[in-house]
Amino acid sequence: MAALGDLIEIDDRTVLVLGRELDLDHGRPDVANALVHRAGDTLVLVDTGVTTAFRAALREATRRVGPWSRALLLTTHGHPDHVGNNDLVDELGVPAEHYVPAPDLDQMRDPVAYWARSLARVAGVVPVPDPAGAAEGLMALFSPMRPFAAGTRTYEELVPERIRIGSTRFGGWSFVDGAVRVLRSQGHCAGHVIVHLRDCGVLHLSDEGNGACGAMVDADQLKIQTVLGAVARIFEEGEASFLTDGHTFAVRGGAEAVAYLDGLLERACALQEAALALxxxxxxxxxxxxxxxxxxxxxxxxxxxxxxxxxxxxxxxxxxxxxxxxxxxxxxxxxxxxxxxxxxxx
Structure with a gap:
C-alpha cells in the first residue's frame, strides 16, 4: 500500500512523489502528488504538496533525477494541498523560477476567504453554521504553508503560445526549449493548468480528473470534460505515454490511460443523468x-x-x-x- 512520500520512478530522470488522502476525522490534510523531472540541466518540479514529511520526499526525488544546475517550479493551481512547499526552490542553491496561475493568486494569498465562499454555498445543506470559521479550521491543517518563492511570477506575464500536441491544440506556455509544456485547462478551478513533459511522455492532469463534477466555487464542468476528452485524444494518438494526476497515486500508460479518461467522462454523464432525474x-x-x-x-x-x-x-x-x-x-x-x-x- 502506497504511503506519503513514496516514489514511483517513471524513468531515470522522472519521479512521481505520492501524496495522501484527506482525513478530516483525524485532522490530517491531504497532500497532492508531485512530479520531479530533469529536462537537460533543468530540474522541473510540478507542484510541491504540503507538510515537512512531503518536503523531505521531494528533496530525495530531486537527488534521484540529478544532476541539474537550474530549477523550474510549475504550480498547477492554488489549492493548499499543492502549494505548501513552494519555497523549496529557494533552498536548492541554483537559479530558480516559479510560475503560478494569475486567477489563483487571490486564493493563494487568502485561502480562508476562498474556502469560506465555497462552504457558504452549502451552509443550508450540511451543518456549516460558520463558513469562515470552518474554512479557517480546515486551512489550519495545511502547515507549514509557503505558497510563494522569492521569484514567483504568473504564467500570464509570459507571451501566450498556441501549443499543438498531435491534432490537439491548446493555449499555454512552453519551457526548456519546448521540453515542458504548460496547457491551460481551468476546469477544477479558475487558474488550473496541466503539464506535458515531452521527453518522457508524461502528461500530468493534476486535479482535472478529480471527481465527475467539480466541487469548488470556481469550477467549470464544461472545461473539465473538454480537457479530459482532449487528453484522451493525445493518448490515442500516441503523443503521450504516461498519465499522472494529483490524487490517484498511480501511473497509467497508453490504453489504460484512455480507458481511465473515458471512464471519467462516462461517469460524469451518468451522474448528470441521475441528477436530472432527482x-x-x-x-x-x-x-x-x-x-x-x-x-x-x-x-x-x-x-x-x-x-x-x-x-x-x-x-x-x-x-x-x-x-x-x-x-x-x-x-x-x-x-x-x-x-x-x-x-x-x-
Missing part, C-alpha cells in the same frame, strides 16, 4: 434532499473522486444543480431550486 419533471429540488440523492448516485457510480466526504459531496451537488440550469428561488439557504422558464419575464 429534479423531477418540473425541474425543481430542495437542496438538502437533492444532495442526499446525489450522494447515493455518487456511491453507485464510483464517481466521488479524491477525498470523498460530506462537505465536498454537498459542494459538488450545488454545482450540479447549477449545471442543470437551476437557481435558488430566494436567498434563504434552504430555499428550493428551480429552472427558470424561457418564457418568464426578467
Amino acid at each position: 429534479t423531477g419533471r418540473e425541474g425543481r429540488a430542495r437542496p438538502e434532499e437533492f444532495t442526499a440523492g446525489y450522494a447515493r448516485a455518487l456511491a453507485a457510480s464510483d464517481a466521488a473522486g479524491a477525498n470523498p466526504n460530506t462537505l465536498f459531496t454537498a459542494m459538488s451537488a450545488v454545482n450540479q444543480l447549477r449545471e442543470l440550469g437551476l437557481r435558488p428561488e430566494s436567498e434563504d439557504l434552504r430555499a428550493p431550486w428551480s429552472r427558470p422558464s424561457p418564457h418568464d419575464r426578467a
Whole structure:
C-alpha cells in the first residue's frame, strides 16, 4: 500500500512523489502528488504538496533525477494541498523560477476567504453554521504553508503560445526549449493548468480528473470534460505515454490511460443523468434532499473522486444543480431550486 512520500520512478530522470488522502476525522490534510523531472540541466518540479514529511520526499526525488544546475517550479493551481512547499526552490542553491496561475493568486494569498465562499454555498445543506470559521479550521491543517518563492511570477506575464500536441491544440506556455509544456485547462478551478513533459511522455492532469463534477466555487464542468476528452485524444494518438494526476497515486500508460479518461467522462454523464432525474419533471429540488440523492448516485457510480466526504459531496451537488440550469428561488439557504422558464419575464 502506497504511503506519503513514496516514489514511483517513471524513468531515470522522472519521479512521481505520492501524496495522501484527506482525513478530516483525524485532522490530517491531504497532500497532492508531485512530479520531479530533469529536462537537460533543468530540474522541473510540478507542484510541491504540503507538510515537512512531503518536503523531505521531494528533496530525495530531486537527488534521484540529478544532476541539474537550474530549477523550474510549475504550480498547477492554488489549492493548499499543492502549494505548501513552494519555497523549496529557494533552498536548492541554483537559479530558480516559479510560475503560478494569475486567477489563483487571490486564493493563494487568502485561502480562508476562498474556502469560506465555497462552504457558504452549502451552509443550508450540511451543518456549516460558520463558513469562515470552518474554512479557517480546515486551512489550519495545511502547515507549514509557503505558497510563494522569492521569484514567483504568473504564467500570464509570459507571451501566450498556441501549443499543438498531435491534432490537439491548446493555449499555454512552453519551457526548456519546448521540453515542458504548460496547457491551460481551468476546469477544477479558475487558474488550473496541466503539464506535458515531452521527453518522457508524461502528461500530468493534476486535479482535472478529480471527481465527475467539480466541487469548488470556481469550477467549470464544461472545461473539465473538454480537457479530459482532449487528453484522451493525445493518448490515442500516441503523443503521450504516461498519465499522472494529483490524487490517484498511480501511473497509467497508453490504453489504460484512455480507458481511465473515458471512464471519467462516462461517469460524469451518468451522474448528470441521475441528477436530472432527482429534479423531477418540473425541474425543481430542495437542496438538502437533492444532495442526499446525489450522494447515493455518487456511491453507485464510483464517481466521488479524491477525498470523498460530506462537505465536498454537498459542494459538488450545488454545482450540479447549477449545471442543470437551476437557481435558488430566494436567498434563504434552504430555499428550493428551480429552472427558470424561457418564457418568464426578467
